[in-house]
Amino acid sequence: MSTAVINSAVLKGEFRLLRREPGSLFWILLFPTLLLVILGSIPSFRDPDPSLDGLRVIDVYVPVTVLLGLIVGGIQAMPQTLTGYRERGILRRMSTTPVRPVALLSAQMLVYGAAALASALLALVVGRLAFDVRLPEQPFGYAVALLLTVLAALALGAVICALSPTTKVAGAIGSAVFFPAMFCAGVWMPVQTMPDVLARIVEYTPFGAASQALNQAAAGDWPGWGHLGVLVAWTVLLTAGAARWFRWE
Amino acid sequence: MRSPRARRDADAMPVIEVTDLRKSYAGRPVVDGVSFIVEEGEIFGVLGPNGAGKTTTVECVEGLRVPDAGRVRVTGLDPVTEDEATRRVLGAQLQESELQARLTVREALELYAAFYPRPLDWRPLAERLGLTAKLTTRFAKLSGGQKQRLFIALALIGNPRIVVLDELTTGLDPRARRDTWELIEDIRANGVTVLLVTHFMEEAQRLCDRIAVIDKGRIAALDTPAGLIRRSAGATVISFTPSAPLDDRDLNALPALASIEHKDGRITLSGTDETVNAVITLLARCHITAHQLRVTDATLDDAFLDLTKEAAA
Numbered sequence: 001m002s003t004a005v006i007n008s009a010v011l012k013g014e015f016r017l018l019r020r021e022p023g024s025l026f027w028i029l030l031f032p033t034l035l036l037v038i039l040g041s042i043p044s045f046r047d048p049d050p051s052l053d054g055l056r057v058i059d060v061y062v063p064v065t066v067l068l069g070l071i072v073g074g075i076q077a078m079p080q081t082l083t084g085y086r087e088r089g090i091l092r093r094m095s096t097t098p099v100r101p102v103a104l105l106s107a108q109m110l111v112y113g114a115a116a117l118a119s120a121l122l123a124l125v126v127g128r129l130a131f132d133v134r135l136p137e138q139p140f141g142y143a144v145a146l147l148l149t150v151l152a153a154l155a156l157g158a159v160i161c162a163l164s165p166t167t168k169v170a171g172a173i174g175s176a177v178f179f180p181a182m183f184c185a186g187v188w189m190p191v192q193t194m195p196d197v198l199a200r201i202v203e204y205t206p207f208g209a210a211s212q213a214l215n216q217a218a219a220g221d222w223p224g225w226g227h228l229g230v231l232v233a234w235t236v237l238l239t240a241g242a243a244r245w246f247r248w249e
Numbered sequence: 250m251r252s253p254r255a256r257r258d259a260d261a262m263p264v265i266e267v268t269d270l271r272k273s274y275a276g277r278p279v280v281d282g283v284s285f286i287v288e289e290g291e292i293f294g295v296l297g298p299n300g301a302g303k304t305t306t307v308e309c310v311e312g313l314r315v316p317d318a319g320r321v322r323v324t325g326l327d328p329v330t331e332d333e334a335t336r337r338v339l340g341a342q343l344q345e346s347e348l349q350a351r352l353t354v355r356e357a358l359e360l361y362a363a364f365y366p367r368p369l370d371w372r373p374l375a376e377r378l379g380l381t382a383k384l385t386t387r388f389a390k391l392s393g394g395q396k397q398r399l400f401i402a403l404a405l406i407g408n409p410r411i412v413v414l415d416e417l418t419t420g421l422d423p424r425a426r427r428d429t430w431e432l433i434e435d436i437r438a439n440g441v442t443v444l445l446v447t448h449f450m451e452e453a454q455r456l457c458d459r460i461a462v463i464d465k466g467r468i469a470a471l472d473t474p475a476g477l478i479r480r481s482a483g484a485t486v487i488s489f490t491p492s493a494p495l496d497d498r499d500l501n502a503l504p505a506l507a508s509i510e511h512k513d514g515r516i517t518l519s520g521t522d523e524t525v526n527a528v529i530t531l532l533a534r535c536h537i538t539a540h541q542l543r544v545t546d547a548t549l550d551d552a553f554l555d556l557t558k559e560a561a562a
Contacts, residue, residue, distance in 0.1 A: 009363035013349075013356065020351040089346030096311055096341035097364040097407070098333050 006110070007103035014107040018115065024077045028112070029119045032068035033126050036061060040131045052192065059134075060190040062127040063214035067149065067185040067207055069119025074153030075181060076174045078112040079160040083170035086161075092249045101248055109154045116150055137220030145213035145223045148231040152206040155238035156181075162245035184208040191215070203227065206234040264289050264411055264442045265310060270319035272305050279305045281466035282319075289410075292433065292443040294457035296450075298557060302466040303446045304344055307413050310444065311341050324410060337365060340409035342400045344416045344446075350389035354380055354399055357388065358406060365407035378402050378432070394425040401432065405441070412436065415446040430456055454549040464557040474549055481552035487525055488517040489539035491532070499535070503527045507555075519547070 018024060036058075039045055045057035052060060082105065085091050091101040127133035136142035160177065164170035182188070185207040191199055192215065202208030209230035213223035265287035272280040280302040287293040297303045308314040309321050312328030312335050321328055328335040348357055358371035375381050378398045383391065391399065397417065404412045414433070418426040426449075433456055437443055447453055453460050454474045462469045462477065470477055478484055495516065500509055505524050510517040518524060525544055532539050547555075 007364075009360055013352065013360050016356070017349055017351055085349070089343060090348060092313070093343060093346040093348070093403075095313055096336060096339075096343065097361065098336045098366075099364045 005100075005102050006106050007099050010099065010103045011107040011110060014104070014111045015114075018111050024073075024081075025115075028069050028073040028077060028115045029122065031072065032065040032119055033123045035068065036065040036123055036127060037130065040127075046131065052190075057190075058127070058131045059218075060186075060192060060215070062123060062133050063211055063218060064186045064190060065123040065127075066120040066146070066214060067210055068182065068187065069123070070116040070149055070153040070210075071178065071181045071185060071207065073112040073116040073119070074150075074157040075160065075177050078108055078154065078157040079164065079170045079174055080167055082108050082157075082161045083164045084167045086247070086249060087167055089249075095248065105158075109158070112157070113150045113154055116153065117146070120146060134218075136214075136218045138217040138222055141222045142214060142217035145210060145217055145228065145231070148228060148235065149206070149210035149214075152210070152231050152235045152238065155235050155242060156206065158242035158246065159238050162242045162247070180205075181207050184211070186211045204230060206231060209234075263287060264324050265293075265444065266320070266322040267306070267310065268320040270306060270309055270321060271317045272302075272309060272314060273317055278466050280309070280316075283461075283463065283466070283468055284319075285461050285468065285471060287411075287442060287444060289442055290437065290440060291458045292437050292445060292456050294453040294460035295444065295446045295463060296448065296453050296460050296553065297463035297469075299448065301463045303463050304415060306463065307415060307444060307446055311339060311413055312336065337407065338410045340404035340407055340412045342397075342404040342412070342414045342417060344419075346400070347396075348388040348399075351387050353385050353387050354391070354395075355384040357399060358402060361403045361406050367408055368406050369408045371402070371406060374402050374405060377435070379428075393420050394422070397421060397425075397429070401429075405436065409441065411442045411444065413444045413446070416448070417445070418447070418449065418452060426452070450549040450553055462553060462556050469556045477556070478547055478549055478552045481547060481555040484519075484547045484552070485521055485525060486517065486519045486545050486547060486551075487528055487543070488515060489542040490515045492538040492540065493535075495531075495535065495537065499531055503531070515541075519551075 039061050040058045045061075048054045048056055085104060091104060094101045094104055124135060128135055156177065160170055160173045164173055184191075184202045184205040186194075191202055191208055191211045194202060199208075203212055203226075209227040213227040213231070216223045216227070263286045265285075267286075268284050270280050270283045271278065283302070283306055285293075295303045295307060305314060309316045310323060310328060312332045315329050323335050324338050326335045326338070328339075352360070354375070355371075358375060362368035362371050375384065378401060380395070380398055380402060383395055388396070388399070401414070401417070404414070417433075418429050421429060430452065433443060433445070445453070445456060457474060459471065459473055460477060461471045470480070472480060497509075500506070500516070500518070503518070503520065503524050504527050505521040507519040518528065
């Protein structure tokens with residue numbers, strides 16, 4: 001029981017602790033949907049747009065807000081918490097017990113992953129109820145793309161944590177990665193509306209590929225294997241990097 | 250005095266064995282051939298100046314560091330290859346560590362209890378450590394003393410055979426320090442072996458059955474507190490103001506003399522009981538009266554300074 005990578009007591013504890021972080025909860029769970037509501041309040045965004053193949057801007061922004069929660073949780077919140085745990089000797093304290101500190105790492109990933117998925121679900125539900133955005137027409141493909149994106153985001157967070165000696169550095173690297181990640185996800189300009197060359201490049205980033213895969217699944221197609229492949233490749237690469245560079249103390 | 254030797258024969262297995270332990274950081278040896286044995290039920294002190302290698306030594310015992318060379322056994326287990334089994338019998342309080350800021354005392358106790366197969370009931374433990382009133386307080390809101398007591402509780406919650414306490418009373422006020430000492434004696438009375446790292450002489454003298462003095466990565470001495478004082482060169486200090494000047498040659502010829510100091514006409518000598526007798530004989534022979542004659546035993550402080558000075562030379 002105690003050598004396991006996942007420890008239920010640690011997981012329960014970390015879940016409870018995240019509930020006590022109003023800042024993280026707001027940015028991961030509420031902020032993306034809030035942004036969706038603000039965009040949806042602009043009347044022209046609710047009209048079909050010929051440049052979007054007849055879709056409305058709000059339709060295109062639902063996948064973007066789904067990704068936003070993953071980006072905040074995986075890149076901003078988790079690396080800072082985990083780096084703080086290392087900096088303040090919490091991982092080390094756990095090393096003296098029969099439970100391995102990897103239990104804390106896995107609990108953090110599960111808790112932030114779950115929060116990001118809850119945020120995605122909230123965005124989908126609010127999009128459907130408030131703005132009549134259709135739910136993904138290929139739900140299974142959507143779920144696969146979403147899960148792969150969660151894994152890639154958490155792996156990216158783990159690399160940031162591995163490379164950051166202090167919480168401050170984790171915050172700085174997190175912010176430096178945060179804006180490009182949001183750009184690739186299409187926060188400023190949905191990937192479908194990007195110029196061809198730019199879209200081609202962005203599709204090779206984790207969140208650009210995720211954005212395209214989610215759009216395809218939302219429209220009822222199976223997400224392109226190329227996009228899913230990009231996500232898997234990033235996850236494998238980033239996980240290997242995190243495993244290579246991560247320090248417990 | 251208990252007899253560790255008799256216990257050892259009966260048990261046939263010391264709880265901690267460290268043999269020729271070596272550990273370097275960046276080519277600089279921090280622990281350079283340390284050996285000692287801790288018997289069951291002992292309070293064993295590891296004493297030494299800052300940077301002497303005390304913490305690295307106990308971290309090898311705790312399995313937090315892998316030794317470069319040498320052998321470490323905890324109840325016969327190798328802390329590196331049998332880490333999980335070791336951690337079930339050994340509870341640790343680390344010199345610098347924290348808990349999650351928003352975790353409450355009760356949650357911390359419950360969480361750490363869940364890590365062990367046969368934990369203690371946290372309620373009486375919290376009671377014994379005076380934490381009952383703080384159970385719903387978050388870690389970040391605890392005082393230094395309360396945090397230390399919580400860490401002692403967490404070191405004990407797994408019902409260990411051994412606890413390692415590293416610089417436990419650093420930063421505590423004198424009252425809290427004395428309470429903590431009573432607690433450590435209490436822990437031992439319950440049959441738990443205590444490995445205590447400290448740089449407080451008073452603490453070591455009061456608590457420890459035996460002390461290993463570590464200096465520059467080596468054991469400078471290993472004995473009972475009384476034994477360390479006795480064996481140090483200046484174990485007895487004699488001071489007096491002579492009624493007439495004394496010839497330095499006579500003083501230097503005193504047996505077992507460790508040091509001489511002249512200050513404002515007062516002479517302070519350190520040595521052994523033999524030195525005391527010789528001084529009195531000398532004074533009588535020279536018809537000199539010793540005003541305000543004081544003979545005192547050295548403290549562990551003196552012994553420690555003497556021992557670590559020797560190692561430095």
